[in-house]
Amino acid sequence: MPKIVLNGRTPDERVPELVVYATDAGLEPITSARVDDKGSFKLPDDALEKATYVAIGPAAEKKVERLSRDEVILYRSHQFAELLHSADAIELARARWERLLVFRHCVTGHVRWCGWRHPWFDTLVAPNFPARAAAAAYANPLAGGAATAMFRPELDLAILPLRRCRPVCEGVVEVYTRRCCWRPIVVFDPRIEEIIEQLEHIPIPIPDPDPGPLGPGSVGPDPVPFLEGGVPDRLALNAARDRVALRALPPAERVAYIEARPYLLSLFRCGTPRPVGSGFIGPDGEFQVCWRRFPTILLPHCRDEVAYVVKQLIDGVTVTIYDGVAAGRWFGLNESPTLTTYHPRAIACRGGDDPPLPGAVAFLELIGDTGSHDLESPAPDGWDRVSAPAFNSGLLYPVPTAAAAKGLLRNCNLGGVVSLLYRFSEGLRGVGARYYRLTVQQANAAGDPVPGTSQRIGPSGGRWRKFRFSGGSIQVLNVPLAAPPVASGETDLWTIPFDADLPSNEEWLANQYHGQLDTTTFPNGRHLLTVEIFDSNGNRLRPTGAGGAGTDTPFTYHLWQKSGATDVFPNVPFAGLTHILWWDNRAGTGDIEGVQVSGSPVPVGTCLFLSGPSTAELRVRYRAYHPEEMFLQRYSLTCYRGLEGAVQAPPTIVNGVLPVADATANAGTPPSAAALSTGVPFSALLGSHTRCSFAVNLITSLKTTNGSDFLHQGNLRDTVAFALEIT
16 A cells, blocks of 8 residues: 655654545546555555546545645656655655644634714813824824824724724624735835825825814714725725825834834735635624644745634625725734724624623613713702702713813703613612613702603614524514503503523614603703613512612612712612703804904995905904803804915914904804904905905804714804905
8 A cells, every 4th residue: 555654754743634636637636545644545546547636735624626736745647656656655855744734723803893973072072082192193194293203103993982882793704814025114215105106096085174163174983984894994094194294204214104004014015815714703792713724934024914804694684894804904813803893784782781880780871972970960869859950960071160161072061862871780680670761850950850841751763673693694673662551550661671581592782772862852951860660560669778669679779970080889779860961952153244344344245345455454243152151162263265275374363263352152142242353454364465355164163962972063154255455
C-alpha cells in the first residue's frame, strides 16, 4: 500500500490529517483516499488513469467541491504514478507538509443597535461630551494650529451622541478576511498625493454654511452618508476634514496623520475580501465564528484583517443590518469588536436593566431618551402630589438659577409628544403586579393636583411589539396591552409587559414606552404624572407601610437621582409615584420688522434701496422672544453681502453676526417697541464696495424638547433683503 512520508517530523510533533485527491483539470475531485496515522492510503486502481492531477491536502469537515491550489500540494497524475512506481512512497519535505497543518482560528465580539439624538442634543447639553470636540475638529480640523491636527481622532458615530443602544440578539454573522500590505509612509511619499486625490472624489455632505446661533454647521447623524448595510463609511465621514488637513499640514506631520488613521492606508494595497465562516448571535448579542486557517508567514508590512456582515431573516426576508465590508470596517484578527448598526429595520432586544436595581421595584426611567435623573421634580408628599415646586421644577437639565441657564440648553421645557418609559422590574411579577395606570393632572403652585383636570394616558397605539423566532425567521407581532375588565371595576389599566410572560422563543422589541403623552392636548404649564400598580383583579397595590389606599405588597417605588456621578434611588413611601412636568408648546417669535438708517426708520416695502454717506449707520428692528423668557435659548442676526457670504469686518461685525445687546434674553416683547441692533456704518458693511445687495437673517432657538430632540432649534427664521449704496 502506498504511503506518504513526512520528512523531518519528530515523534512528538502533530501529524496533519491528510487526504489524497485524484482530480480533473479544474481541480474538482474525482475520488479521494484518507491517509491513516501510519501514512498509508489506497486510491482506486484506475484513479490515476482518469485524473489530470493528484493533490495532497488537509482533511475537510465536509465534501470538497473544488480544491484551491494554495491549500494543497499538487502533482500531475503521471508524475505521481512514476514516484509511486519508483519508491512506493511519496516523501514530503518539511517546508511542504508544514503548510498542510490546519489550525482553527476564532473571532468573537458583540452586535448592538443604536439610535441617536438630534445633532445638537448632547453636544450642547453635555459640554464635556466627546462629540463636542469631534464637532469642532470636523468643522475646523486645524483649529489651534496645524501641529495639533494629527492628534484629533477621526470622526465616528461611536463618539457622536447616541440615543440608546440595545443588543442584537438574533441573526447570523458572516466573517470575511483580507490581507493588506503597505510600506511605511515617508516624508514626500508620492502615495500621500494619491490619497488626497482619492479623497477629492469621495462624495461627502456639505455642512450648512450658515452658522446660526449654535455655532458652525451641524455635525452628527444628519450629514452622515450611510451605506445599505446600516454602517457609516468612515472614509466618507472623514473625507472633507482629512483632505483639508493633509493639504495644510507640513510634510513631516502628514506622515503621523495618515499612520494614525488606518482607513486611509486601506485606499491601496489590500486584497479582495473572501468569506471564511459564519456563526449565530447569542441572546446577549455575543457571537463567535471559527474557521480553518492555514499557517502562513506574513511578509514585512503586511497584516491580515477581518470584517463582518450581519444578517437577520425578518418575516421571511433577509435583511443585511450591518455590512462592514462595504463600509470599510476592518479589524485585527485578535480584536473583539462591538459591531454597531444603525439600520432602521434591525431587530434589537430590550437587554438588561440599566441602571441595575434589584428586587421588586418601579421608577420612571426615561422621558424620551433622557434619564429621569435629569428632571427637576420635588420629592412626592402624597401618592398624587409633590412638595412645593422650585422655579424650575418640571424642567429637564436643571441648573439652580435662571441666570446660569442663559444661552444654554438647561432648564428646558417639555413639548410635543413625550414618551415615558418606566422600570417595572421582573420582581414585581413575583409579588402579584399585573397592571399599571398613568394619570396626568394640572398642578397648582403648591404641587397639588387641580380638581377636575385628571386625564389618563397609555402606550402608543395601546400596544407593544414582540418578535418571535420561528423557522430561522424573525416575526414581528403586535401585542395589545389594554387590560380586560377587572373584578374591582378599575378602568384605564394596561398590562405590564414582563419578559417572563413570553415563551422562550419570543422577546419584546427594544425602545418601546409605557406611556405616550401628547402635551399639545393639555394646557401649557406644570402637570403631575402619577403611576399606580394593580394586581390581576384590579386591586391597587402599595408598598408595604406606604400612605394611601391599596393592599400592602413587598415592593418599592423609587426616584432616580444623581449625586455627582453616583446614581441614587430614594424610596417613595406612597401608594403611587408622582413627578411634576412642565411643558409649553408656544412657538415664540422671531421677526424682523424692518431696518433704519441713522435713526430714521425706513418705510417697509417690497424693494429697499438704501443710500447715504459712509458714516451712516444701519440698524435692524426685530423681535425675538418667548412668552416664558426662560425657554428662549438664544437668537442671532447674521448679515450676508452679495454672493460673498457672511460679512467679516471686525470688530464691528464678527463672522457676519450683527451686535445685539443680549442674544439670550427676550427682545421686543409686546407691548414694548421692537428691539434695535447696534448701528453698523455703511463703510463696514460694504468694505471695498460702494454698493451691493445684502440679506439679514434672524434665527431664534427655543429650549423646547420631547426628551429626544429639541423641537425649535433654529426653525424660527426671518430674512430681510435690501441694497446699500454710499453716496
